[in-house]
Amino acid sequence: MVDRLLGRHGPGESHAADPTDAVWAHVQQARNLKRPHTLELVKAMADEFIELHGDRLFGDDSAIVAGLAHISGRRVVVIGFQKGQDTEENIRRNFGLPHPEGYRKAMRVMDLAERYAMPVLTFVDVQGAFPGAAAEERGIAEAIAKSVGMMSRLRTPIVSVITGEGGSGGALGLAVGDTIVALENSIYSVISPEGCAAILWRSGEQSHQAAMAMKVTAGEQQELGIVDIVIPEPGEGAHTDPVETARRIREVVLERFDVLGRIPLDELVEARFKKFRVMGPYVVADRPAPPPERTGITDRLRGLLSNMPSMPSLPGTRRDVPPGREEV
Amino acid sequence: MVDRLLGRHGPGESHAADPTDAVWAHVQQARNLKRPHTLELVKAMADEFIELHGDRLFGDDSAIVAGLAHISGRRVVVIGFQKGQDTEENIRRNFGLPHPEGYRKAMRVMDLAERYAMPVLTFVDVQGAFPGAAAEERGIAEAIAKSVGMMSRLRTPIVSVITGEGGSGGALGLAVGDTIVALENSIYSVISPEGCAAILWRSGEQSHQAAMAMKVTAGEQQELGIVDIVIPEPGEGAHTDPVETARRIREVVLERFDVLGRIPLDELVEARFKKFRVMGPYVVADRPAPPPERTGITDRLRGLLSNMPSMPSLPGTRRDVPPGREEV
Amino acid sequence: MPVRLPFRPRRDAYPPDLWTKCPGCAEMLFNKQLDKTLRVCPHCSHHFRISAKARIEQLVDPGSFVERDADLTPVDALGFVDLKTYPDRLMAAQLATGLRDAAVWGLAAMAGKPISMCVMDFGFIGGSMGSVVGEKVARAGEAALAERIPLLIVSSSGGARMQEGTYSLMQLVKTMSVVERVKAARVPFISVMTDPTTGGVFASFAVVGDVNLAEPNALIRFAGDRVSAGTIGEELPPGYQRAEFWFSHGFVDRIVPRARLRDEIISLLGFLIAPLNGHSEPPTGPTSRSRSFLNALTGARSGDGNGDSRASETGQTRGEATNG
Amino acid sequence: MPVRLPFRPRRDAYPPDLWTKCPGCAEMLFNKQLDKTLRVCPHCSHHFRISAKARIEQLVDPGSFVERDADLTPVDALGFVDLKTYPDRLMAAQLATGLRDAAVWGLAAMAGKPISMCVMDFGFIGGSMGSVVGEKVARAGEAALAERIPLLIVSSSGGARMQEGTYSLMQLVKTMSVVERVKAARVPFISVMTDPTTGGVFASFAVVGDVNLAEPNALIRFAGDRVSAGTIGEELPPGYQRAEFWFSHGFVDRIVPRARLRDEIISLLGFLIAPLNGHSEPPTGPTSRSRSFLNALTGARSGDGNGDSRASETGQTRGEATNG
Numbered sequence A, B: 001m002v003d004r005l006l007g008r009h010g011p012g013e014s015h016a017a018d019p020t021d022a023v024w025a026h027v028q029q030a031r032n033l034k035r036p037h038t039l040e041l042v043k044a045m046a047d048e049f050i051e052l053h054g055d056r057l058f059g060d061d062s063a064i065v066a067g068l069a070h071i072s073g074r075r076v077v078v079i080g081f082q083k084g085q086d087t088e089e090n091i092r093r094n095f096g097l098p099h100p101e102g103y104r105k106a107m108r109v110m111d112l113a114e115r116y117a118m119p120v121l122t123f124v125d126v127q128g129a130f131p132g133a134a135a136e137e138r139g140i141a142e143a144i145a146k147s148v149g150m151m152s153r154l155r156t157p158i159v160s161v162i163t164g165e166g167g168s169g170g171a172l173g174l175a176v177g178d179t180i181v182a183l184e185n186s187i188y189s190v191i192s193p194e195g196c197a198a199i200l201w202r203s204g205e206q207s208h209q210a211a212m213a214m215k216v217t218a219g220e221q222q223e224l225g226i227v228d229i230v231i232p233e234p235g236e237g238a239h240t241d242p243v244e245t246a247r248r249i250r251e252v253v254l255e256r257f258d259v260l261g262r263i264p265l266d267e268l269v270e271a272r273f274k275k276f277r278v279m280g281p282y283v284v285a286d287r288p289a290p291p292p293e294r295t296g297i298t299d300r301l302r303g304l305l306s307n308m309p310s311m312p313s314l315p316g317t318r319r320d321v322p323p324g325r326e327e328v
Numbered sequence C, D: 001m002p003v004r005l006p007f008r009p010r011r012d013a014y015p016p017d018l019w020t021k022c023p024g025c026a027e028m029l030f031n032k033q034l035d036k037t038l039r040v041c042p043h044c045s046h047h048f049r050i051s052a053k054a055r056i057e058q059l060v061d062p063g064s065f066v067e068r069d070a071d072l073t074p075v076d077a078l079g080f081v082d083l084k085t086y087p088d089r090l091m092a093a094q095l096a097t098g099l100r101d102a103a104v105w106g107l108a109a110m111a112g113k114p115i116s117m118c119v120m121d122f123g124f125i126g127g128s129m130g131s132v133v134g135e136k137v138a139r140a141g142e143a144a145l146a147e148r149i150p151l152l153i154v155s156s157s158g159g160a161r162m163q164e165g166t167y168s169l170m171q172l173v174k175t176m177s178v179v180e181r182v183k184a185a186r187v188p189f190i191s192v193m194t195d196p197t198t199g200g201v202f203a204s205f206a207v208v209g210d211v212n213l214a215e216p217n218a219l220i221r222f223a224g225d226r227v228s229a230g231t232i233g234e235e236l237p238p239g240y241q242r243a244e245f246w247f248s249h250g251f252v253d254r255i256v257p258r259a260r261l262r263d264e265i266i267s268l269l270g271f272l273i274a275p276l277n278g279h280s281e282p283p284t285g286p287t288s289r290s291r292s293f294l295n296a297l298t299g300a301r302s303g304d305g306n307g308d309s310r311a312s313e314t315g316q317t318r319g320e321a322t323n324g
């Protein structure tokens, strides 16, 4: 069960006793290229899908796909990252690493969603934005900032599903939702474990420790209040049964859209604002700061277990009330 | 007097008897690189000017300048084309031929104008958008379309001043105003005379005829109802006295801003919409079409003469009532 | 901006003889067969230019198109003379096409749902946009706005019409200002760019659809290649300024072969539904106003969002499409 | 996103000795003289990094700054340990800077006009943005919004703070969502990017000012050069990711030497005036609310739009800037 929670499902994997190795196996699982990506998922979930292309400014980014889907009779705008499943597709998709054009396409299509009253579903699975000069100089930072800002105020329901790697600002650019869902074996982090290790440990070899320290797993992110819902993966992981994975996602997403769709738009946007407005703990200094929390691996696993069969919670009830300042 | 109207002022010009040559001399005058451009004019008109740079997407186009000016105590957003006055500056300014970034910068700054309630003053002097592949592939057409669209609905007064060449869509991209002003020796045309001649006459050598046929001069454009106000130029033309030219422009522009600024924004935008909505004559076929108007050169000059000492007219009064369908 | 007259002559689009040589693959094609393939070469998929009338027939529910303002006629405001007079050019174009100018607009149904549409006809002085074309685009947009039904514009144009001078240039403002209102009101707008979509048409409404579709290999450009190659002296790559070029540069959402165009538009219209009041939730079906409007005009059943309820071929005949 | 700790050590910014070697030109500079030139090298114009306190003193009317929320203190929510524990890193930074975290926010006056401002301090764990920094930026924005006074943010940051994990990442959303509200309400926002402005700070509020200013040669970037050069293997041009690079790429409006920064901001604030109600005409002067607010807080005269009415140095002393 512990193995399953930490995502160690693949054949030939060693059942590591070291919890750091268990976390790393989870990271590897999240990165498995055979996991279904946006196009595979939407094809399995939707009755119809029309992809839209281009940012109307510079190009069409193949690492981010966007389009219009009919899912169980509902019109939905779907946007997500698209890694390739083989080398050829990966090259064509720039290994799923987006340029600014991808986020600008996403914003253009989100605008359609708002104007024609379609909810937005995003799939997040990206190592990070493309770190090359072309992305940098065309304003990947500006594109991510604008996309995050736009999603924070978009007047239509948004559900974001982290399906694999939720890597840094590149992932966040499509991950500002009323509800944040994560597949069981996915990860979410402020920087890649390798990057974190290179900077803080001055050595990329400490990436396992970094992954552990950053609490990257879906379950831990749920504990931290970043992720709202964790969806268990079928069989040995999402890649072993993409259709069932898509079915489970669809079930959760449609339920969320049902709930979110009943909230008046003003309230919905206000609730989304508040959800993110209160994220991140701090204390006021004139009160004694709480002792640093040193969660051991046992506690962490207990936390994972208790949260695993996670139930959808109502945003607007759970999130509307800001948690106390010292909640963590 | 005829010479002056047609803009033949420069030293060494022949006083051509042929009206086609007179029109061509006017075209040459409009293209005189020594005429003051946006930066020269705004420096002469304004007490303070802060240039803003960049489209926040790709680059900063040196062929279009934009910024914030205090003119006689009034906050004004100034945007305009910038040719160079010598070869070196012309190269740096790409000969005043804008890329999409120029229009996108203009739109960004127009947004500031609307949000902070500053009127917009545009200076138009451009042969046309840069016709190279770089401008084309980054969407010069889209940028012009969007800029035209944005100006058509911008919720702040706009005065556009054609100071030299008003060339085609490239000029129009900054020339959608509540009031269209033109310097006496300026021209405005749907295509350059050379381009028109190349296509319709199959010979660039007929550009004089093309200029004549398209009625490109400021006075003719006023007759056609495209230009609202023609400002006489000092001395032998704007280039001979840029300061006086700027003074005359400032006087007209401030008067327009005074008038336009008193109109409620909803009415202002509606009046601007109607102004352009009714441009362009046609007839309804079941009534007999009027015989084609064949204005001879005599009539044209008479028209120019009668319109020359032009007076500002009130938009919102003159333009609010659509002219009859057969007005031409 | 300008019309470039040396475009392929109209003869190719409406050959008087039985056979047409395909400019794509040089095959000789039997015209009746070509009509059955929507004037797309069955060998190389070359998309022949087609008239506004043929385009409308291919796209909308049979018999549902009702032309509006067919009687709008251009005038020679400038007294324009080049190698011919403008009135002579107009008369020749009118005789050749049976149109009064290069655009046809009207109301129609697609899969039973009402739309407002404007289609340009390249056969009329290169589909150039003068005051009448601009007016028809604007009126199509205003009808879409008034009825809160989707706007569909199919472009096919050499650009602005030089013979109407700056009036033609002002049609960019006229059309864009209406399109801006359409968009602000959350009324859907689908732009279809066909061969060619150039100059002032590309630089106004054609490029700003909620969704931009293009036919394969359509020439789409702002600056002419004489300008691009001649004036600037750049080498132009193959495929430059074709539909696929614009797709890869981010300005075309989808390249759609003609045979799929109607179905793709219908699919898109299943998503792009104008909210009832432009500011809130979507309607569950057509508005009552649209429904009655459609019934009155076309005799069609009101759409239920599920596709193929075609209007019956009563009331208006196809022939009226371009005869108004 | 990450903090890259091998930035120039804090010693360079606050040397304990009398002299500083200029990293730009290798000249030895007398510190007292350097302070008089706002810590800009008089020989080569190298802009030294400065503390939030020094930055505020250089920018606002003397004595006008009133710090808010100085008592906000970070917590170790993840129990983060790398080579040190996060609490150890925090304590070291707090002792070295006298700050509780890497940002200072408060209300102040510039040329007599009220502003809300937030200034980052690179000396505190590389100016990295965790929950407290995000909170302070958000509160500065919310105060600007509530009072309808301009928001000024001076960035100096290595990016998001890894030790707070995804909470740090969420500060991008927190700050951007407030900035979006500031913008929607037509409240002016001026962003000043100083050396360095990187990662999640560049990818959120710093890049979206109504006007983006940058100090000369400031390092501004999203991806680190280790990532850019190492992972992707591209050759990086000289000047890559410096302020001038971003100016030429369209993301920085103006590069402003430190000596001119205050005057430029004051000039800009003379143009960017929040309309009274966010939707209509501009006010002729500060709103009554702002005026009383300013008077109450700073004792300053209300601005008349003409520049230099400085607040008197009463009430709050400069020293409070970073002592809250």
Ligand SMILES: [Zn+2]
Pocket: C022, C023, C024, C025, C026, C027, C041, C042, C043, C044, C045, C046
């Ligand atoms: Zn063929």
Ligand SMILES: [Zn+2]
Pocket: D022, D023, D024, D025, D026, D027, D041, D042, D043, D044, D045, D046
């Ligand atoms: Zn130096």
